[in-house]
Amino acid sequence: MSDLQVSFEFFPPKNEAMQKKLWSSVEKLKPLEPKFVSVTYGAGGSTRERTHDTVLRIINETGLSVAAHLTCVAATKDEIDDVLRAYWDAGVRHIVALRGDPPGGPGDPYTPHPGGYANAAELAAGARKIGDFEISVGCYPEKHPDSPSTAADIDMLKRKVDAGATRGITQFFYDNTAYLRYVERVRAAGIDIPIVPGIMPVTNFTSVRRMADVCGTTLPGRLVKLFQNLDDDPATRQLIAATVAAEQCLDLAEHGVKHFHFYTLNRDDLAYALCHMLGLRPRGKPRVNAA
Numbered sequence: 707m708s709d710l711q712v713s714f715e716f717f718p719p720k721n722e723a724m725q726k727k728l729w730s731s732v733e734k735l736k737p738l739e740p741k742f743v744s745v746t747y748g749a750g751g752s753t754r755e756r757t758h759d760t761v762l763r764i765i766n767e768t769g770l771s772v773a774a775h776l777t778c779v780a781a782t783k784d785e786i787d788d789v790l791r792a793y794w795d796a797g798v799r800h801i802v803a804l805r806g807d808p809p810g811g812p813g814d815p816y817t818p819h820p821g822g823y824a825n826a827a828e829l830a831a832g833a834r835k836i837g838d839f840e841i842s843v844g845c846y847p848e849k850h851p852d853s854p855s856t857a858a859d860i861d862m863l864k865r866k867v868d869a870g871a872t873r874g875i876t877q878f879f880y881d882n883t884a885y886l887r888y889v890e891r892v893r894a895a896g897i898d899i900p901i902v903p904g905i906m907p908v909t910n911f912t913s914v915r916r917m918a919d920v921c922g923t924t925l926p927g928r929l930v931k932l933f934q935n936l937d938d939d940p941a942t943r944q945l946i947a948a949t950v951a952a953e954q955c956l957d958l959a960e961h962g963v964k965h966f967h968f969y970t971l972n973r974d975d976l977a978y979a980l981c982h983m984l985g986l987r988p989r990g991k992p993r994v995n996a997a
Contacts, residue, residue: 709964710959710964710965710966710984710985710986711740711741711964711965711966712738712740712741712965712966712967712968712977712981712984712986713740713741713742713743713744713773713902713965713966713967713968714735714740714743714744714967714968714970714977715743715744715745715746715904715967715968715969715970716728716731716732716743716744716745716746716760716970716972717745717746717753717971717972718745718746718748718753718756718757718759718760719756719760719972720756724972727972727973728760728972730974731970731972731973731974732764732768732770734974734978735970735974735977735978735981736768736770737988737989738978738981738986738987738988738989739989740770740771741771741965742770742771742772742773742800743764743770743771743772743773744772744773744774744775744800744802744842744967745757745760745761745764745772745773745774745775746775747774747775747776747777747804747806754789757774757775758774758789758792758793758796761774761793761796761798762796765796765797765798771799771800772798772800773798773800773801773802773840773842774793774798774800774801774802775801775802775804776789776790776801776802776803776804776829776833777804777805777806777807777829778804778805778806778818778819778822778823778824778825778826778828778829779805779806779807779808779809779819780809780819780822781819781822782819782820782821782822783821783822783823783832784821785822786822786823786829786832787832787836790832790833790836790837790839791836791837794836794837794839798839799837799838799839799840800839800840800841800842801833801839801840801841801842802841802842802843802844802875803826803829803830803833803841803842803843803866803871804826804829804843804844805825805826805829805844816852825862826843826844826862826866827862827865827866827868827869828869830843830866830869830870830871831869831870833870834869834870839870840872840873841870841871841872841873842871842872842873842874842875842902843863843866843871843873843874843875844874844875844876844877845863845874845875845876845877845888845892845901846859846876846877846888846921846922847876847877847879847881847884847885847887847888848877848879848881848884848888848922848923848924849922850862850877850922851920851921851922856891860891860892860895860897861895863892863895863897864895864896864897867897867899871899872899873899873900873902874892874899874900874901874902875902875904875967876888876901876902876903876904876967877904877921877923878904878905878906878917878921878923878969879903879904879923879924880923880924880925880926880929880950880954881924881926882954882957882958882961884924885903885958886961888901889901900965902965902966902967903958903963903966903967904967904968904969905951905954905955905966905967905968905969905980906968906969906971907947907948907950907951907968907976907977907980908929908933908943908946908947908950908951909943909944909947909971909973909976910943911933911936911943912937929950932946932950933946944975944976947976948976948979948980951976951980952979952980952983955980955983955984956983956984959984966980966984968980
């Protein structure tokens with residue numbers, strides 16, 4: 707699979723121990739030559755400085771292409787534009803433009819900040835005015851929880867594309883049929899940007915269930931059964947997580963997917979193993995056709 711591309715998402719570390727873990731993961735995954743790595747941005751800009759510092763360190767110390775996440779939450783347009791200019795001046799050329807979660811937390815209605823960007827489409831347009839950024843945006847195979855319908859959700863994606871988005875990265879999902887059906891609907895709507903599947907291995911089923919409830923992600927019954935009665939058996943959970951994620955990625959590859967975006971949770975083990983199974987090898991080592 708010589709034309710395979712991967713990208714990895716990290717989050718900014720909160721303390722020294724987490725920082726060591728992050729950088730160990732970056733060093734392990736760097737030889738796989740990812741198309742880019744992204745760094746998340748906390749709710750309400752709560753990690754703004756840590757995100758910025760992490761982005762700069764990756765650029766300066768690894769040479770990897772970095773995509774900086776940015777949201778509309780709890781900031782005016784001027785404040786967000788200042789962040790965009792700072793990123794541009796630092797050499798960042800890729801932004802992940804997201805609306806962001808409600809400041810009050812999941813379940814609260816989203817209200818745009820007065821004087822701020824109302825949504826990711828407006829944010830993408832604002833970023834485009836600041837610089838010639840590559841702009842990735844979120845997309846939702848099972849519909850964003852706040853969208854009244856799938857059609858409305860796809861219409862919002864089209865607005866993001868019209869505003870300058872160049873790539874869609876999906877919310878995590880475990881039903882490949884939902885992703886493939888979504889791509890068909892997106893293409894039928896005249897949207898031709900890449901729709902990159904976001905892959906999240908199930909390292910902690912309780913956490914994944916909680917996130918899935920918030921995001922509207924379906925957890926297939928088979929998946930639920932696989933992780934039953936394993937709360938106190940992390941070794942078995944890890945083996946099952948690797949098997950499930952590998953099955954998902956290999957099936958998507960058979961359907962023509964060429965780019966996978968891995969939500970690493972700052973861990974390298976499962977992402978590295980999945981890349982290996984897909985035939986991706988570190989620089990200097992032969993690639994293998996996964997088929």
